[in-house]
Amino acid sequence: MAALVTWHLASLTTSPLILPGPIPVATQLVRSGSLIMTNLWVTLTEIVLGFVGGSLIGIITGTAIAHSRRLDGILRPYIATSQAVPKAALAPLFVLWLGFGLGPKVTIAALISFFPLLENTIVGLRRVDPDALKLFASLGARPWQVFLKLRLPHGLPYILTGLKVGVVFATVGAVIAEFVTANKGLGALIMQAQGNFDTRLMFAVIIVLTVMGVILYELLQLIERWALRTFNLGEGHIDPTRTEWNP
Amino acid sequence: MIQIQGVHKMFDLADGGTYALRDVSLTIREGEIVSLIGPSGCGKTTLLYCISGLESIVKGRILFDGTPVEGPRKGEVGLVFQKAVLLDWRTVMDNVLLPIEVFGRPRAHYVDRARELIELVGLTGFADYLPGKLSGGMQQRAAIVRALIFEPRVLLMDEPFGALDALTREHMNMLLLRVWERTGKTIVFVTHDLEEAAFLSDRVVVMTSRPGTVREIVSVPLPRPRTIDMRYSEDFVRLARQLRGLLDVDLPTAAVG
Numbered sequence A: 001m002a003a004l005v006t007w008h009l010a011s012l013t014t015s016p017l018i019l020p021g022p023i024p025v026a027t028q029l030v031r032s033g034s035l036i037m038t039n040l041w042v043t044l045t046e047i048v049l050g051f052v053g054g055s056l057i058g059i060i061t062g063t064a065i066a067h068s069r070r071l072d073g074i075l076r077p078y079i080a081t082s083q084a085v086p087k088a089a090l091a092p093l094f095v096l097w098l099g100f101g102l103g104p105k106v107t108i109a110a111l112i113s114f115f116p117l118l119e120n121t122i123v124g125l126r127r128v129d130p131d132a133l134k135l136f137a138s139l140g141a142r143p144w145q146v147f148l149k150l151r152l153p154h155g156l157p158y159i160l161t162g163l164k165v166g167v168v169f170a171t172v173g174a175v176i177a178e179f180v181t182a183n184k185g186l187g188a189l190i191m192q193a194q195g196n197f198d199t200r201l202m203f204a205v206i207i208v209l210t211v212m213g214v215i216l217y218e219l220l221q222l223i224e225r226w227a228l229r230t231f232n233l234g235e236g237h238i239d240p241t242r243t244e245w246n247p
Numbered sequence B: 001m002i003q004i005q006g007v008h009k010m011f012d013l014a015d016g017g018t019y020a021l022r023d024v025s026l027t028i029r030e031g032e033i034v035s036l037i038g039p040s041g042c043g044k045t046t047l048l049y050c051i052s053g054l055e056s057i058v059k060g061r062i063l064f065d066g067t068p069v070e071g072p073r074k075g076e077v078g079l080v081f082q083k084a085v086l087l088d089w090r091t092v093m094d095n096v097l098l099p100i101e102v103f104g105r106p107r108a109h110y111v112d113r114a115r116e117l118i119e120l121v122g123l124t125g126f127a128d129y130l131p132g133k134l135s136g137g138m139q140q141r142a143a144i145v146r147a148l149i150f151e152p153r154v155l156l157m158d159e160p161f162g163a164l165d166a167l168t169r170e171h172m173n174m175l176l177l178r179v180w181e182r183t184g185k186t187i188v189f190v191t192h193d194l195e196e197a198a199f200l201s202d203r204v205v206v207m208t209s210r211p212g213t214v215r216e217i218v219s220v221p222l223p224r225p226r227t228i229d230m231r232y233s234e235d236f237v238r239l240a241r242q243l244r245g246l247l248d249v250d251l252p253t254a255a256v257g
């Protein structure tokens, strides 16, 4: 509420081209409702496809790496390098390769959400108690038993945390990709609005994007809570100082 | 009967190998409680892992009733660690039945036995609790039940009560003896606490510092069943002093005073 009031007061002292107030933005939101909705579906599709694809590949690759030192040794340098690349900067390249359709946007969204899942899957599956591994070994457990009964339950909270980060990243990825291809979607709509000096529309779209991001995050948060409670699992962990997950 | 014959164990390190165990020989009889004591790093844990088949040996051999140990064998040894190593997401009952699941045996056949053992260690009513809700001592009791559920030939315990306070440890000692009387299991028990070793065991194996060898095997003259009072008996004090003397050989003379 205080933020809204501050916004309103600030808008009174500034040109509406730079900072439109909350009331004109809200009016715009209603007036452009259907335009925003059409583009929202496009962006949402890209996010969901990219997120699901990227996290699945991340989880599968992470599982493989967690189980094989050799694979880890081979892939690690490539992963480290590709993590350092700002994925958003690749958007023009993907447009060149994949055209102007959903392809490049889904790819960027997938690429960005891939890394948190890869990393968290590896950590979650690997960081089990060495004594627990000894216990399983002493029982003559098969590798799949160690995976199903020890590594997976231990890693699940980490993977769920990765999913929360991943969905936020996928949103960033999809919107940035739309900036570049400027065709359909909320990112494209922002670029068009900018071209028309329609700052009110820009604000309206940004608000919609934010709300959508929050809803997606909360949805995963719900899934996480449900899974943790159902399987009696503890909290997942993520190292907040990590910087290599840059979008 | 477990025969440990001239066992050597080496760990490969970056700068060559080091011996953790050198020429360890020891015979453990059926139904006996044997404790291993010795300075930190002398190879007690390593020896337990060699017996369980988790670690390979470079020279010598370990025989279970005449059969050489060549790797972990299903259902032969029950391991108990210093930590309980329970899976946090499983209830006590589900933790206790983990070995049965791993062996692929029908769970239902073992539920009654699990209940009996849970009662024997005084965890009645806690079968459906998650480990996080139990005290350290209670968790360790669950770990003991898990090790006993599949009727192993031998129980290998690595400082199982080392993390507990003195009083709880005494209770757990009595509990272990009760379990032993009921099940007749052979127990190999590693501890830092020489009084604990003396109180529980038929024989105490004193090891030298690294590379670990057997310095001496001391028979415990106390009768069975053991009682708390025995801890204050003359025999017990004499035994403790003897063990102390054997351990102190490895200390720098200044520290002995």
Ligand SMILES: Nc1ncnc2c1ncn2[C@@H]1O[C@H](COP(=O)(O)OP(=O)(O)OP(=O)(O)O)[C@@H](O)[C@H]1O
Pocket: B011, B012, B013, B019, B020, B039, B040, B041, B042, B043, B044, B045, B046, B047, B210
């Ligand atoms: N996996 C390993 N790789 C290399 N060295 C090892 C390994 N495991 C044990 N060692 C070494 O072997 C020696 C014996 O270790 P071990 O853990 O058996 O000692 P311990 O008697 O159980 O000690 P503590 O009383 O502290 O538990 C130690 O010096 C240790 O550093």
Ligand SMILES: [Mg+2]
Pocket: B044, B045, B046, B158
């Ligand atoms: Mg040890």
